[in-house]
Amino acid sequence: MLGWTGNILRVNLTTKTYKKEAYSEEFAQTWVGGRGFASKILYDELEPGIDPLGPDNKFIVALGPLAGIPAPNTGKAVVAAKSPLTGFYGDGNLGTRVSEHLRKAGYDALIVEGKADRPTMLYIEDDKVEFLPAGEVWGQGTYAANDWIYGKYGKGVGVLNIGQGGENLNRYAVVRSLEGRAGGRPGMGAVMGSKLLKAVVVKGTRPIPQADGPGMKALGQGDLKKVQQIDKEMGWSVQSTTGVLSFCNEVAGLPVRNFRKTHHPDAWKIDGERLNNARIATYGCPNCTMRCGITIHDKEGRESELDYENIGLLGANLEIFDLPQVGSLNYLCDEYGLDTMSAGCVLGFYADAIDHGATDGDFKFGDAERAKELLRLAAHREGKVGNLLADGSLRMARAFGRGSEAYAMQVKGLEVAAYNCKFIPGQALAYGVAAIGAHHREAWIITFEIKHTTRESYGPEKAAKVIELQRIRGGMFEFIVACRFPWIELGWSLDNYPKYFKATTGLDWTLDDMWTRADRIYALIKLHFLREFPRVTRQADYPPAVWFDPANADTDGPIAGKHLEADKYDGLLQHYYDQRGYDRRGIPTKATLEKLGLGREAAAAEAYAKLS
Amino acid sequence: MKIQVKMIGPLMYEAGFSEKEIEVPAGTTADSLMDLVKVSRQRPKIVTRNGKAVAPDEPLTEGDRIAVSPIYSGG
Numbered sequence: 001m002l003g004w005t006g007n008i009l010r011v012n013l014t015t016k017t018y019k020k021e022a023y024s025e026e027f028a029q030t031w032v033g034g035r036g037f038a039s040k041i042l043y044d045e046l047e048p049g050i051d052p053l054g055p056d057n058k059f060i061v062a063l064g065p066l067a068g069i070p071a072p073n074t075g076k077a078v079v080a081a082k083s084p085l086t087g088f089y090g091d092g093n094l095g096t097r098v099s100e101h102l103r104k105a106g107y108d109a110l111i112v113e114g115k116a117d118r119p120t121m122l123y124i125e126d127d128k129v130e131f132l133p134a135g136e137v138w139g140q141g142t143y144a145a146n147d148w149i150y151g152k153y154g155k156g157v158g159v160l161n162i163g164q165g166g167e168n169l170n171r172y173a174v175v176r177s178l179e180g181r182a183g184g185r186p187g188m189g190a191v192m193g194s195k196l197l198k199a200v201v202v203k204g205t206r207p208i209p210q211a212d213g214p215g216m217k218a219l220g221q222g223d224l225k226k227v228q229q230i231d232k233e234m235g236w237s238v239q240s241t242t243g244v245l246s247f248c249n250e251v252a253g254l255p256v257r258n259f260r261k262t263h264h265p266d267a268w269k270i271d272g273e274r275l276n277n278a279r280i281a282t283y284g285c286p287n288c289t290m291r292c293g294i295t296i297h298d299k300e301g302r303e304s305e306l307d308y309e310n311i312g313l314l315g316a317n318l319e320i321f322d323l324p325q326v327g328s329l330n331y332l333c334d335e336y337g338l339d340t341m342s343a344g345c346v347l348g349f350y351a352d353a354i355d356h357g358a359t360d361g362d363f364k365f366g367d368a369e370r371a372k373e374l375l376r377l378a379a380h381r382e383g384k385v386g387n388l389l390a391d392g393s394l395r396m397a398r399a400f401g402r403g404s405e406a407y408a409m410q411v412k413g414l415e416v417a418a419y420n421c422k423f424i425p426g427q428a429l430a431y432g433v434a435a436i437g438a439h440h441r442e443a444w445i446i447t448f449e450i451k452h453t454t455r456e457s458y459g460p461e462k463a464a465k466v467i468e469l470q471r472i473r474g475g476m477f478e479f480i481v482a483c484r485f486p487w488i489e490l491g492w493s494l495d496n497y498p499k500y501f502k503a504t505t506g507l508d509w510t511l512d513d514m515w516t517r518a519d520r521i522y523a524l525i526k527l528h529f530l531r532e533f534p535r536v537t538r539q540a541d542y543p544p545a546v547w548f549d550p551a552n553a554d555t556d557g558p559i560a561g562k563h564l565e566a567d568k569y570d571g572l573l574q575h576y577y578d579q580r581g582y583d584r585r586g587i588p589t590k591a592t593l594e595k596l597g598l599g600r601e602a603a604a605a606e607a608y609a610k611l612s
Numbered sequence: 613m614k615i616q617v618k619m620i621g622p623l624m625y626e627a628g629f630s631e632k633e634i635e636v637p638a639g640t641t642a643d644s645l646m647d648l649v650k651v652s653r654q655r656p657k658i659v660t661r662n663g664k665a666v667a668p669d670e671p672l673t674e675g676d677r678i679a680v681s682p683i684y685s686g687g
Contacts, residue, residue: 235622236682243621244684250618251663272621273630292687308687419686444686451658451665488685491656558663 002211003065003505004028008041009107011122011129013195014055014114018129020106029507030597033064035478036521037109038080039089043524043601045111048531048608052084052187053169053194055115061098061160061200062110064481068103068208071220071500072227072492073483075099075286079160083186084194085171085342085392086413086437089528093441093478094175094183095285098158104204116196121149125203134198138167141335142176149201158202163337165379166193170390172342172415173379176334179283180293180305185339186414186436211506219503223496227289227486236489237282239272240292241308245316246271248419251450252559255317255420257365258348259409259546262420263557266321270311274323290485298327299368306330312418313344318351318365325368332372336379342392345415346378347371349393349408358397358404361385406545411438412529419446421547422554423455423562426462428543429572433466433586435474435525438543442474443467455559458568463575475518476511520596522580523588527598527605530587534609541573541586583612613638613674617649620681626651627680636672643668645678656683 006028011018031040038060050056060080067074077099083090102110105126112122116131119138123130137145142163149159158177165173166189173189174182192198210216231237245267248254252262268274275294283305284291298304304327314333315326333340347363354361363370377386388396393415397408409416414437421428430443443466449455453462472494477484480501486492498509530536543564546552553563577584581592589612593602602611616633624630627649636648642659646652659666660679672678 234682235625238625239621241687243682244687246618246620247658247679247681247684250620250660250679250681273624440686447658447683447685450660485687489687 001025001028002209003501003507004033005103005106005108005209007107008109008111009124009129010111010113012114013112013116013120013131013197016131020127030517030520032479032517033067033108034062034078034093034481035080035091036517037479038062038078038091039521039524039528041109041111042080042082042089043528043604046082050082052082052087053190055195057082057191057194059112059188059191059195059197060109061102063099063103063108064479065505066500067481068100069210069216069220069500069504070224070287071216071482072223072289072486073285073287074481075288076481076483077102078478078481079175079184079188081188081191083188083436084169084190085187088532089525090184090186090188090436092174092184092186092188093481094177095181095288095483096158096160096177097286098160098177098200098202099481100286101158101202101204103208104206105202106204106206110200112195112197114195119196119198121199121201122197123201126205138198139164142337143335145199149199153201153203156203159199161199162189162192163335163379165336165338166190167198168379168381168390169193170338170379170381171392172339172346173337174339176337178285179303180295180334181285182334182337182339185342185439189337210504212503216500216503220500224287224289227490227492230490230492231290234490237290237292239276240294242275242294242306242311243272244308245311248312252554252557253420253424253446255312255348255418257319258317258352258407259420259422259544260352260552262422262554262559264316264319264321267316269321270315270323270326275306275311278323285483288483290490292485296323296327298331299324300328300331302331304328304331305334309418310340313341313348317344317348317418318371320366320368320371322368329368329371329375332375336375338375338379341417342415343375343378345409346389346393346396347374349396350374350389352407353396353400353404356404358400358402406549409544411543412540414438416544419444421543421564422552423559423564424449425455425458425564425569425572426466428547428564428569429462429576430466430469431543432541432573433576435522443469444473445469455562458572460575460579463572463579466576467579470522471515471518475521476514479517479521480514516596520598523593523596523598524601526582526586526588527601530605531608536585536587538570538573538584538586542569587611613672615672615675616677617645618677618679619649620679621684623651623657623680623682640672641669642666642672642678645672646680649680651680657681658683
């Protein structure tokens with residue numbers, strides 16, 4: 001096999017043993033890597049119903065055949081497990097040198113099983129695996145832990161670690177790497193914490209087997225320069241992702257005050273222009289061509305690496321229009337290892353629930369100092385409030401009652417992204433049908449809706465666009481494992497990716513071959529959901545109820561009086577199901593599963609629920 | 613007529629301003645406005661008028677707020 005190493009490293013923390021396992025070419029070509037490998041392994045190896053924070057869960061780091069290869073934006077890894085936030089398959093994707101090192105160590109994936117008897121750091125160097133004590137840094141944040149690791153090994157290693165959030169089993173704790181990289185929104189950090197696994201450190205020294213190593217190197221390095229040049233000409237990374245904040249504010253798509261409002265006159269204070277003006281450094285992932293990690297000094301003078309989601313959800317959504325303060329909240333999330341998106345939505349929900357009398361509490365929109373304290377409580381599960389916040393907005397809403405679930409901004413338990421879809425039906429669909437719960441990562445169609453169709457439409461073209469983007473964003477880029485930004489932001493042709501894939505694996509795949517794998521993975525993740533929630537209905541694919549409420553419509557601005565309409569959304573959802581070959585519950589039919597080569601997986605699902 | 617023009621993201625550096633009120637001739641369209649603010653008509657962009665998409669040949673009116681944004685794609 002070329003392009004793939006053909007091996008997975010399986011480590012058991014309970015027995016302190018490990019094994020290098022070969023996998024077949026058929027497995028490689030069916031699932032490719034990243035999200036594909038992780039979703040298949042977890043489907044086969046996890047019994048439905050296990051406790052995501054118990055020792056039976058498995059933490060996976062999964063790479064793709066482009067990981068570790070010098071080519072545009074390939075320094076990424078997928079982390080996956082059963083999610084303690086959503087209760088089914090969850091994953092994330094982050095920039096990290098583990099991507100290159102794990103591949104050079106000779107593996108395309110790492111599976112961590114069991115639970116250590118004390119805080120542990122895994123050190124992997126080629127064929128060697130060591131279970132080392134991490135008690136010295138247990139209880140410390142990710143920056144301190146990272147410094148400790150670099151102190152031991154130098155910077156020539158790949159590191160994944162967790163902060164207090166993961167250690168204390170905060171359900172939206174993430175895995176951290178490098179300066180400000182983070183991934184695994186649905187609590188992948190908590191899964192590491194539940195295993196007493198503080199960090200994974202990898203050093204790989206061997207070449208990655210490729211079909212045409214020299215050719216790939218020349219192609220990849222040449223293209224790295226070309227994409228860098230395009231970014232320079234387009235000026236994208238001058239404001240990076242935060243440039244979109246002003247656009248959202250213009251078109252009434254900004255999350256403000258727990259998504260109650262869609263724009264704000266002070267939004268300019270935390271926009272891309274202000275962020276660029278405050279820039280003191282820029283960080284990015286390995287092999288990045290357009291580094292998005294604009295870094296500023298936060299209120300306390302610390303370096304804080306910000307992007308749109310952080311600013312949107314910890315800033316605008318909390319009505320904190322003070323960039324250094326937003327930097328502080330972001331820094332704390334990175335330090336504690338919490339997902340900034342869920343943290344912003346959780347805090348927004350908490351303030352909103354207090355405002356609406358659903359709970360007693362002390363937190364008002366705009367109070368940055370109190371928000372810092374609440375993040376500390378949430379990361380440490382300290383006291384009643386800390387424990388409440390640590391469980392995420394859906395569980396909080398169920399504890400509060402009083403109709404608060406309507407404005408817990410989540411789908412399937414995972415909080416939404418910083419795009420307010422009060423009147424953006426197609427993007428609301430994208431949240432509703434994202435594989436792992438609400439996420440914009442998988443499909444983002446807002447410009448399509450505003451420019452090429454109309455916001456009022458719930459037509460099949462919107463469902464088709466969501467599927468088109470899911471195949472690319474939630475599919476190909478998540479299993480080939482590379483960052484989608486050169487394509488999605490700079491127009492770098494998708495045709496380049498089969499070229500890289502061929503140079504490294506020798507396989508002449510078309511983009512259609514990629515879409516087949518993407519469809520297969522989406523269907524499998526739906527089966528994960530079905531096995532955990534056999535009584536699933538199509539309601540699981542609905543966005544937050546508050547977006548359908550006429551009382552919540554804007555009173556001014558471009559979408560005054562407008563809101564999502566449930567019967568029309570249902571029709572749009574049905575378009576998506578029809579186009580995907582899913583039944584009325586949103587579950588792939590037997591015919592669809594057969595077509596995707598998922599016959600055995602379908603049979604495994606039928607032990608738990610009927611298939612149509 | 614007077615209109616408010618907001619340039620978003622890297623377009624502000626191309627146009628040389630972030631937001632300002634400008635005087636334009638009657639009959640100015642979204643497309644002809646691009647010539648006035650020195651942004652290429654061919655550059656991929658989305659132009660909104662009072663928060664809604666506007667066709668390139670649609671005449672603007674007094675008091676309009678026009679925003680010109682690159683095509684963001686959600687990151």
